[in-house]
Amino acid sequence: MGFLDMLFGGGDDSPEEAELEFSEVKGWLDGWFERFNREKVKKARPVVEEVDRIISGLERDVQHLGSLKVAKNVDKRFAKVVRTNKPAYVEGMSRIVKALKDGLDDSDLRSYSDVLEENLESIAKVNVGDGRYLGAVYPEELQKIQTKCKQLLDSRDMLKEIMEPGEDEKELIAVREEYEGLSEDLEGLDGLRKSLEDSENHLREETAHVGEMRERLEEVVERLGTGEVKALRDGLGSAEKGLKGVESLIHSSIAGLARGLRKFSRHSLPDSKLVERILEDSVEGFLESDIVEFQDMLGRFETSVDEGKVRLKDREKVLARIKGVRETLTADVKEQHAKLNAEVREMRSRLDAVDAFKEERTLREKIKSGESRMEGFEEEIGRLGGEAEGKAEDVKERMASFAEELREHNVTIIYRDDKKT
Numbered sequence: 001m002g003f004l005d006m007l008f009g010g011g012d013d014s015p016e017e018a019e020l021e022f023s024e025v026k027g028w029l030d031g032w033f034e035r036f037n038r039e040k041v042k043k044a045r046p047v048v049e050e051v052d053r054i055i056s057g058l059e060r061d062v063q064h065l066g067s068l069k070v071a072k073n074v075d076k077r078f079a080k081v082v083r084t085n086k087p088a089y090v091e092g093m094s095r096i097v098k099a100l101k102d103g104l105d106d107s108d109l110r111s112y113s114d115v116l117e118e119n120l121e122s123i124a125k126v127n128v129g130d131g132r133y134l135g136a137v138y139p140e141e142l143q144k145i146q147t148k149c150k151q152l153l154d155s156r157d158m159l160k161e162i163m164e165p166g167e168d169e170k171e172l173i174a175v176r177e178e179y180e181g182l183s184e185d186l187e188g189l190d191g192l193r194k195s196l197e198d199s200e201n202h203l204r205e206e207t208a209h210v211g212e213m214r215e216r217l218e219e220v221v222e223r224l225g226t227g228e229v230k231a232l233r234d235g236l237g238s239a240e241k242g243l244k245g246v247e248s249l250i251h252s253s254i255a256g257l258a259r260g261l262r263k264f265s266r267h268s269l270p271d272s273k274l275v276e277r278i279l280e281d282s283v284e285g286f287l288e289s290d291i292v293e294f295q296d297m298l299g300r301f302e303t304s305v306d307e308g309k310v311r312l313k314d315r316e317k318v319l320a321r322i323k324g325v326r327e328t329l330t331a332d333v334k335e336q337h338a339k340l341n342a343e344v345r346e347m348r349s350r351l352d353a354v355d356a357f358k359e360e361r362t363l364r365e366k367i368k369s370g371e372s373r374m375e376g377f378e379e380e381i382g383r384l385g386g387e388a389e390g391k392a393e394d395v396k397e398r399m400a401s402f403a404e405e406l407r408e409h410n411v412t413i414i415y416r417d418d419k420k421t
Helices: 003-011 022-067 076-103 109-128 139-163 167-224 227-255 258-267 269-280 282-288 291-306 315-328 331-352 355-407
Strands: 018-021 411-414
Touching: 018 022, 022 076, 022 109, 022 139, 022 167, 022 411, 076 109, 109 139, 167 227, 167 355, 227 258, 227 282, 227 315, 227 331, 258 269, 258 291, 269 282, 269 291, 282 331, 291 315, 331 355, 355 411
Parallel strands: 018 411
Antiparallel strands: none
16 A cells, blocks of 8 residues: 555545654645645646647647738738738747647646746737737637637636635645744754754863863963072062052052142143143153152142142142152152062063963963853853753644644644753
């Protein structure tokens, strides 16, 4: 017994009860639509035979028209038009007849109908074009041709009616649409799960790689923690701490005068550029300025506050702060900063020459990048996992509805989602 016989119960209109995997539903549907098509082809056979007969007759009529001469008693104006249009009309209709004979394939009813429809449109264009005036000269011949064209139109309408799906087929068309939608959902779910699996693999690989780099870093740091390198690193740390302390002193000293200096710069234009640099970046502004110029500016600022040219609510406090800054930010501070800065640069340069130190720095950078990638993979896994879980739930609900629908057609669907999201 063949597959279709098994499905269709040897001719019964209802299929026998069947138990199908979801992947087998397409074959089950294809079997039914093949049967519907066979029935349509059977019903369409008389129409197809009639179309063949009409086309053969149309071909003879067109050839006959082409062989006719223009009668001598025809009005000269019509005669001129006919001599011009008749060859074009005959050629156009002959081309259409040939296209019909070559293109009509009764094994595919849908294609047959499409070819017929397309050529009927061409026939209409030829008749309202080159054939427009031929009826005045060849009324009988044109009447025969147009009658056969009308018969082709009627045959087309009959084919359309035959091809129109019945209620049973409409039901299965709806089933097929639901099946195709479900198949797309399953493909989407598989795609999400594949992406999720890829991200999890990437995370495992990156985690392992970062772990290896961390182990290597521990070895390098341990090696750097002994001997001359350790002393150099300790010295660098001490110098950097001292440098930060000096810069913090400069910043905090000037920060206490910032409000008053802004007012002062508006009254003392010669000092405005220096004040602007200092307020923009107190450390760089002080270090780049000439110490004498800096101290003189503070002196003029102090005088302006003392004489009331720069009005401040906490005048006495500001004067005390100015005095403190003048005593604190001296040439010695600049020299101390320059010395510490030189020490830091020199020790960094020496450490840069140590291979292990270079490796440590490189490893730390790579570990940081790896950890960033790990975070990205973790976020991606969370997002994909949520999407896949939601998609799986949607598929589950839709599959249950689809299975219920197929039970009405005596079909039980077997679907197992063995993958866990």
